[in-house]
Amino acid sequence: MTEWWRDAVVYQVYPRSFADADGDGIGDLPGITSRLPALAELGVDAVWLSPFYPSPQNDAGYDVSDYRDVEPIFGTLADADDLIGTAHDLGLRVVVDIVPNHTSSEHRWFQAALAAAPGSHERSRYMFRDGGGEDGSTPPNNWRSVFGGSAWTRVTEPDGTPGQWYLHLFDSTQPDVNWDNPDVHEEFAETLRFWLDRGADGFRIDVAHSMIKEADLPDWEDDDSPMGGTAEITEDRRPPMWDQEGVHEIYREWRRIVDSYDGDRMLVAEAWVTPYERLARYTRPDELHQAFNFDHCVAPWRAADQRGVVTTSVEGSAAVGAPATWVLSNHDIVRHASRFGFPPASRGLGGIGPDDPQPDAVLGLRRARAATAFMLSLPGSAYLYQGEELGLPEHTTLPGDVRQDPAWHRTGGEDTGRDGCRVPVPWEADAPSFGFGPSAGTWLPQPPVYGELARDRQQGVEGSTLELYKAALRLRREHSLGHGDTLDWVEQWCGPQSLGLRRGDVLVLVNFDGEPADLPAGHRVLLSSGPLTDGRLPSDTTVWLAPA
Numbered sequence: 001m002t003e004w005w006r007d008a009v010v011y012q013v014y015p016r017s018f019a020d021a022d023g024d025g026i027g028d029l030p031g032i033t034s035r036l037p038a039l040a041e042l043g044v045d046a047v048w049l050s051p052f053y054p055s056p057q058n059d060a061g062y063d064v065s066d067y068r069d070v071e072p073i074f075g076t077l078a079d080a081d082d083l084i085g086t087a088h089d090l091g092l093r094v095v096v097d098i099v100p101n102h103t104s105s106e107h108r109w110f111q112a113a114l115a116a117a118p119g120s121h122e123r124s125r126y127m128f129r130d131g132g133g134e135d136g137s138t139p140p141n142n143w144r145s146v147f148g149g150s151a152w153t154r155v156t157e158p159d160g161t162p163g164q165w166y167l168h169l170f171d172s173t174q175p176d177v178n179w180d181n182p183d184v185h186e187e188f189a190e191t192l193r194f195w196l197d198r199g200a201d202g203f204r205i206d207v208a209h210s211m212i213k214e215a216d217l218p219d220w221e222d223d224d225s226p227m228g229g230t231a232e233i234t235e236d237r238r239p240p241m242w243d244q245e246g247v248h249e250i251y252r253e254w255r256r257i258v259d260s261y262d263g264d265r266m267l268v269a270e271a272w273v274t275p276y277e278r279l280a281r282y283t284r285p286d287e288l289h290q291a292f293n294f295d296h297c298v299a300p301w302r303a304a305d306q307r308g309v310v311t312t313s314v315e316g317s318a319a320v321g322a323p324a325t326w327v328l329s330n331h332d333i334v335r336h337a338s339r340f341g342f343p344p345a346s347r348g349l350g351g352i353g354p355d356d357p358q359p360d361a362v363l364g365l366r367r368a369r370a371a372t373a374f375m376l377s378l379p380g381s382a383y384l385y386q387g388e389e390l391g392l393p394e395h396t397t398l399p400g401d402v403r404q405d406p407a408w409h410r411t412g413g414e415d416t417g418r419d420g421c422r423v424p425v426p427w428e429a430d431a432p433s434f435g436f437g438p439s440a441g442t443w444l445p446q447p448p449v450y451g452e453l454a455r456d457r458q459q460g461v462e463g464s465t466l467e468l469y470k471a472a473l474r475l476r477r478e479h480s481l482g483h484g485d486t487l488d489w490v491e492q493w494c495g496p497q498s499l500g501l502r503r504g505d506v507l508v509l510v511n512f513d514g515e516p517a518d519l520p521a522g523h524r525v526l527l528s529s530g531p532l533t534d535g536r537l538p539s540d541t542t543v544w545l546a547p548a
């Protein structure tokens, strides 16, 4: 059996926003199933589905109240089976999301914990602690929630008195579970088996670096970087809630489970861990197969930065025998067509609101296409986020009253949040909700430009972003561009404003910000992320060349 995941292109579907079959304005599983042929035609290898499990939807499904069923908004278990079966018939693998750091506060375990006494077995499945001060009224430590505010909430005990506190690194409706409790191991092992038995080809592991906390939960200095301080992590200075040694034992346990199944199932970590060597440890041979490479995602659009991060990633992953991964957009960060629309080089990952500086849409899309063409030429596995194949920008002018991200609400709007990248995608320009569903309503409003970028407007149109992605995915497969774990930079093309990389018989050239450059003689253009200027490679453009 080939290890398909080593160079797979995985397409992320965010179920709320992909396709709505029943017309309630929220996407659903039958909607996704009906649109799978478009993904097979696009040329991806697999689909990763963000959570579709029963959930009060306080964090858009990352607050799971039952790991082994389907949220009625999204459909039924039969719909999930149908989706997996249809995908397999189309030659697409299916990766599902697992959220092991926290449950929803509506999960049966948390409800039982609230009803039980301090010190009980029920409470020991979560991180309950007594408060500080004489009356226990101060939180057990100073940790902050990633979404803003304290990471602790105090409960009212069953007898009506103010009681213990529970830890939630995210929203207060997402209590962290206690991985020192064997029940937790058993519960998640059973959940893995449940979805593996139903045909899932793998799991994307939510906040995979968070499940184990340093003993005694010491205070940690505050830090407002996106995932609660990962930017500050070094060998000597690691926050007590992230990237603790104990998580690796959990992944060895999980690896044994997936390996006991046939069909080459895989595990990929969402772990905001730096430096790269620490991330690579999650992908040692007896642990996970892949980890998302956020260093690449945050790297500025400049030749030196891109070369540096690509080199570190490929070498760092090769050192543990794992493939590198590449991600430019997902449901938590500003879409790269907007992120790159800020001269000189790009912008951070945090949301954009109507009062913020707005991206240059033309520049952003031009660079996004060049960045994607570069990414898809690299060895390893690439992740695409729904709508990026249409060149969709972030919705940067969403008014506060429609925003739903708990990060927006918990910070009183200080953190713009992630709604701007979660807007329902357009399929048909002239249909209600641009073909997202049969009704005009969508759970977040779509910006007018989504009509111009609808899939039917790009299908078969030469030069469209959709056709660029299709061609890139076809050529990537034909030329095995995802294979290998070495980099062959073409030094005469590597300067402050350009990069050249040989990938087998393909020569990849990127002009980041320079004057139009002559292409080397004796080559023909296989792929170009944008028009050439009199046969020369203009700025913010990537070409793939083959010997003439």
Ligand code: GLC
Pocket: 059, 062, 063, 099, 170, 206, 207, 270, 331, 332
């Ligand atoms: C991950 C998810 C994000 C979610 C958070 C808490 O970062 O990608 O959407 O809010 O975990 O589950």
